[in-house]
Amino acid sequence: MTKEESIQLQINYPEREEDVLKFWDTIFAFEQSLEIRKDSSEYIVYDGPPFATGLPHYGHFVSSMTKDIIPRYWTMQGKLVKRRFGWDTHGVPIEMEVEKDLNLKGPSQIRKYGITEFNEECRRKVLRYAQEWEHSIRRLGRWVDFRNNYKTMDKPFMETIWWLFHKLWKKGLFYKDFRVMPYSWRLSTPLSNFEAGLDYRLVKDLSIVLKFKLKNSNNTYLLVWTTTPWTIPANLAIAIRRDLRYVKVKLDNSLDQYIIEKTCLNMLKTSNFSIVETFLGQEIEGAHYEPIFDYYKGGANRVFQVIHGDHVSTDMGTGLVHLAPAYGQDDFIACKKSGIPFWGNHLVDEEGNLLPLNLNIKLAEPFLINEFIEKGCLYSKDKIEHSYPYCWRSGTPLIYRAIPSWFLKVDNLKDSLIENNKRILWVPEDVGRKRFGNWLENAQDWCVSRNRFWGTPIPLWECKTCQHIKCIQSISQLEALASRNIEDLHPHFVDLICFSCEKCLGTMYRIPEVLDCWFESGAMPYAQSHYPFENSHVFKYKFPADFISEGLDQTRAWFYTLLILSTAVLNEIPFRNVVVSGLVLDKNGNKMSKSRKNYPDPLLIIKEYGADALRAYFLNSSILNSEPLKFDEKGVKDMKRLIILPICNSLSFFIQYIKIDQCLILQNNHLSYLDKWILSKMQNLILEINIKMKRYELYKVVSILICFIDDLTNWYIRRNRRRFWREALNLADKLDKEAAYFTLYSVLKSLSKLIAPFFPFLSEILYQGLIDVYKEPQDKKSVHFCDYPTFNSILVEEKLETEIEIIRKAVNVVRILRERAKVKVKQPLGVLWIITKNEQFINCFCNHVSILEQELNIKQIIIQKEFQQDITNNIGESFDVKDSNLNVFWMTQEGIDYGLLTNLTPSLIEEGLVRETLSVLQKLRKNMKLEVSDRIMLKIGIESEFLMNTLKSNEKLLKDELLAVKILWDTKSIVVGQDIKIGCFFIRAIINKLD
Numbered sequence: 001m002t003k004e005e006s007i008q009l010q011i012n013y014p015e016r017e018e019d020v021l022k023f024w025d026t027i028f029a030f031e032q033s034l035e036i037r038k039d040s041s042e043y044i045v046y047d048g049p050p051f052a053t054g055l056p057h058y059g060h061f062v063s064s065m066t067k068d069i070i071p072r073y074w075t076m077q078g079k080l081v082k083r084r085f086g087w088d089t090h091g092v093p094i095e096m097e098v099e100k101d102l103n104l105k106g107p108s109q110i111r112k113y114g115i116t117e118f119n120e121e122c123r124r125k126v127l128r129y130a131q132e133w134e135h136s137i138r139r140l141g142r143w144v145d146f147r148n149n150y151k152t153m154d155k156p157f158m159e160t161i162w163w164l165f166h167k168l169w170k171k172g173l174f175y176k177d178f179r180v181m182p183y184s185w186r187l188s189t190p191l192s193n194f195e196a197g198l199d200y201r202l203v204k205d206l207s208i209v210l211k212f213k214l215k216n217s218n219n220t221y222l223l224v225w226t227t228t229p230w231t232i233p234a235n236l237a238i239a240i241r242r243d244l245r246y247v248k249v250k251l252d253n254s255l256d257q258y259i260i261e262k263t264c265l266n267m268l269k270t271s272n273f274s275i276v277e278t279f280l281g282q283e284i285e286g287a288h289y290e291p292i293f294d295y296y297k298g299g300a301n302r303v304f305q306v307i308h309g310d311h312v313s314t315d316m317g318t319g320l321v322h323l324a325p326a327y328g329q330d331d332f333i334a335c336k337k338s339g340i341p342f343w344g345n346h347l348v349d350e351e352g353n354l355l356p357l358n359l360n361i362k363l364a365e366p367f368l369i370n371e372f373i374e375k376g377c378l379y380s381k382d383k384i385e386h387s388y389p390y391c392w393r394s395g396t397p398l399i400y401r402a403i404p405s406w407f408l409k410v411d412n413l414k415d416s417l418i419e420n421n422k423r424i425l426w427v428p429e430d431v432g433r434k435r436f437g438n439w440l441e442n443a444q445d446w447c448v449s450r451n452r453f454w455g456t457p458i459p460l461w462e463c464k465t466c467q468h469i470k471c472i473q474s475i476s477q478l479e480a481l482a483s484r485n486i487e488d489l490h491p492h493f494v495d496l497i498c499f500s501c502e503k504c505l506g507t508m509y510r511i512p513e514v515l516d517c518w519f520e521s522g523a524m525p526y527a528q529s530h531y532p533f534e535n536s537h538v539f540k541y542k543f544p545a546d547f548i549s550e551g552l553d554q555t556r557a558w559f560y561t562l563l564i565l566s567t568a569v570l571n572e573i574p575f576r577n578v579v580v581s582g583l584v585l586d587k588n589g590n591k592m593s594k595s596r597k598n599y600p601d602p603l604l605i606i607k608e609y610g611a612d613a614l615r616a617y618f619l620n621s622s623i624l625n626s627e628p629l630k631f632d633e634k635g636v637k638d639m640k641r642l643i644i645l646p647i648c649n650s651l652s653f654f655i656q657y658i659k660i661d662q663c664l665i666l667q668n669n670h671l672s673y674l675d676k677w678i679l680s681k682m683q684n685l686i687l688e689i690n691i692k693m694k695r696y697e698l699y700k701v702v703s704i705l706i707c708f709i710d711d712l713t714n715w716y717i718r719r720n721r722r723r724f725w726r727e728a729l730n731l732a733d734k735l736d737k738e739a740a741y742f743t744l745y746s747v748l749k750s751l752s753k754l755i756a757p758f759f760p761f762l763s764e765i766l767y768q769g770l771i772d773v774y775k776e777p778q779d780k781k782s783v784h785f786c787d788y789p790t791f792n793s794i795l796v797e798e799k800l801e802t803e804i805e806i807i808r809k810a811v812n813v814v815r816i817l818r819e820r821a822k823v824k825v826k827q828p829l830g831v832l833w834i835i836t837k838n839e840q841f842i843n844c845f846c847n848h849v850s851i852l853e854q855e856l857n858i859k860q861i862i863i864q865k866e867f868q869q870d871i872t873n874n875i876g877e878s879f880d881v882k883d884s885n886l887n888v889f890w891m892t893q894e895g896i897d898y899g900l901l902t903n904l905t906p907s908l909i910e911e912g913l914v915r916e917t918l919s920v921l922q923k924l925r926k927n928m929k930l931e932v933s934d935r936i937m938l939k940i941g942i943e944s945e946f947l948m949n950t951l952k953s954n955e956k957l958l959k960d961e962l963l964a965v966k967i968l969w970d971t972k973s974i975v976v977g978q979d980i981k982i983g984c985f986f987i988r989a990i991i992n993k994l995d
């Protein structure tokens with residue numbers, strides 16, 4: 001790397017990342033990294049398949065990063081880590097897109113259009129953004145095999161799904177039931193309970209109280225509250241609770257009497273009433289009432305009765321609950337218990353229309369209210385704000401609807417699920433123990449059927465004559481029954497196949513439903529390898545996964561279905577370790593929204609700061625500990641400043657000097673104590689990072705790393721600069737210089753490997769920069785082919801580390817004192833007192849007193865157990881001030897008193913001026929982009945005689961430090977150029993480079 005290049009590195013870091021990508025391509029880096037480990041034992045990662053119907057968002061970048069770090073780390077630990085990308089291709093997300101493209105609305109229009117054409121359109125479009133995905137993921141630096149990907153719509157994948165379904169079928173885990181399910185009328189399909197919980201919204205709905213007249217009474221009414229007026233036509237019963245106290249009240253201005261629960265009297269909205277009677281709920285159980293509508297009149301004996309319902313509460317409403325068993329889960333259960341059946345004549349069709357009015361249920365509500373008023377049964381009407389579930393795909397309100405559906409019995413598996421979950425390492429632990437654990441405790445049977453088109457068909461064929469059901473487990477089995485080849489397993493192919501019943505010789509047709517696509521993603525461990533049709537001998541090495549990672553929203557989705565299927569099929573855990581990431585929000589904590597554009601494009605962020613800066617930003621937040629992250633571009637910028645640039649600068653520093661000196665020797669017995677210190681620090685860093693990685697606490701890595709970078713750049717390199725650039729005049733100097741090079745080289749080399757999993761680009765740039773100047777025999781073509789650094793306790797110098805820490809703390813205190821006294825760091829000061837009784841501290845300060853003097857720019861450091869009054873003796877005779885005029889700033893920290901004398905003597909002032917001049921002229925050299933070894937001619941113009949004399953008397957020092965062969969002194973007005981401020985004076989300077 002030339003000087004130019006190293007400057008480029010800092011300015012155009014993101015472009016250097018692009019160069020690294022090209023470099024990886026030329027050496028087939030990813031493939032090679034696998035090849036190197038081909039005989040090693042495998043570390044298994046599963047990729048949760050995303051949908052390619054939209055572009056990747058920040059959440060995908062977070063999980064892609066995590067799914068890159070862990071495999072890189074374990075590869076460097078010597079494992080073979082294959083990484084196969086997967087695509088989720090079936091189900092509602094793509095069906096919705098295609099419906100929109102084809103201008104279709106709902107299943108009946110799709111059927112009319114043609115399921116074959118519809119499904120083929122889904123197949124064509126489902127991977128429409130796959131290229132953009134590949135580009136983004138590559139730019140983020142993630143290594144993953146796109147070419148050998150798996151897709152849930154592949155024939156082998158689908159065949160495994162069938163085999164899996166059959167396996168569970170044989171175990172008797174599936175059953176069909178009329179069940180009230182969360183239902184999306186926009187999609188005309190039931191959803192599982194976990195899908196129903198994905199989009200709760202705070203909305204305003206109607207809230208009405210209706211009067212139901214008790215039979216055989218002139219004027220007694222049951223007061224019933226509801227927020228879903230559209231379900232009233234389907235009312236079949238009213239529920240009370242036997243143990244609650246109800247009252248009959250009479251309003252002052254009316255003859256009517258109302259029955260209501262005693263604590264719900266506020267629902268009457270008046271205080272002008274009297275209580276006629278109080279009784280327990282059980283006393284009106286069985287009472288008949290007159291229905292408002294007569295759609296179900298004559299259906300069964302027990303309808304339109306007051307029954308007991310466990311779910312009745314008094315938190316809201318009147319203590320009497322209207323029951324429409326076709327459209328409510330609790331309603332269905334309570335009615336079933338009381339022998340009131342729902343016999344399947346829906347009043348709401350599959351697309352959400354209330355049939356008697358032929359209007360969508362929501363649009364029908366105003367008409368229903370009018371009807372209530374006309375019939376005289378509306379007691380009161382209000383609006384209520386409450387949280388209501390919406391369809392996560394179509395954004396329409398969900399309803400509950402009784403549907404014949406296929407279920408997987410989770411109840412039977414519950415104990416095994418809970419036991420298995422205890423064997424999984426969750427990060428953070430709470431998500432697994434509480435969130436996921438509670439979800440498992442309350443797990444309900446899983447509705448696996450969907451009334452849709454583009455998916456894996458449920459492999460059940462039913463006899464039209466005797467209702468016998470046959471479950472198909474493979475393509476060959478179906479081919480034998482159909483006596484022909486089957487090229488595709490999608491519904492529009494296999495639904496054409498029928499065969500005769502083995503029981504009655506009737507004809508068997510496939511049932512219409514397809515499988516929930518979560519069943520497919522949960523089945524990916526088996527289906528991606530086409531198990532057991534292929535790869536059955538190696539499957540046991542690929543299961544369970546050592547690692548998976550996805551967002552918190554997968555707790556009730558992918559994580560759950562993986563565990564259910566592995567427990568049901570193998571009674572085994574599907575993954576050993578899981579990192580759960582939180583949600584990425586916009587700067588203000590709002591959901592990121594494509595339409596509102598409230599966040600910057602991730603690829604533009606990468607272009608501006610580099611992928612590694614973005615990775616550092618994610619890693620440094622708690623998002624990998626499942627907490628939400630408010631995305632702020634400034635945070636990415638900070639990471640570039642705190643990690644990327646200091647490391648680049650350290651590399652350029654090293655390269656600049658080694659190119660001049662050419663004296664790298666990779667063995668050294670002349671290490672200074674600072675060399676030993678930074679080498680020891682590096683060992684601790686290696687230890688710490690390995691511990692965190694083995695506990696999957698990725699979110700703890702960056703803060704440790706930033707501390708180390710501070711040690712390296714702000715202490716080790718800064719304090720040792722002189723060792724690199726001064727000329728070695730004797731053997732001792734030469735050995736010392738070699739020690740410094742050796743140390744910096746080893747530290748940077750270890751660092752490159754250590755950060756490789758996290759910052760794949762930066763580490764490569766660092767590694768290539770180092771091996772370019774000195775190649776060791778064991779060096780590899782890429783840092784990612786190296787072994788991960790291991791802890792070496794021999795290099796640890798605990799005592800030294802403690803001492804330097806004490807010294808650095810002292811330095812910080814004195815910096816604060818200087819700030820308080822408003823004295824610049826460049827201004828030398830006379831005396832610092834350090835007062836402590838602690839022997840360890842005293843020894844430490846005495847050992848390193850010269851560092852303190854240099855670092856703090858102080859002439860004399862006095863270390864005492866007790867402050868001695870007579871200080872003038874200590875500070876020497878040159879200090880021509882009286883005790884009473886001494887200006888001392890004091891501060892106490894950790895039991896140590898620090899006193900800084902800020903009085904300036906003429907010689908201190910002179911030295912300060914010289915130092916300031918030097919620093920200004922060094923900066924000038926730097927701005928001219930001179931090499932550190934370039935010699936110069938310097939011309940200085942000065943007006944002040946005092947400053948001129950001061951500088952002239954330090955001419956040798958100026959020449960040495962600035963590599964000036966000659967200095968020409970002049971008056972300021974003669975020298976052309978800008979004024980430069982030195983203390984309270986102004987100078988001008990011209991530097992000419994000498995050849």
Ligand SMILES: [Zn+2]
Binds near residue numbers: 465
């Ligand atoms: Zn049959």
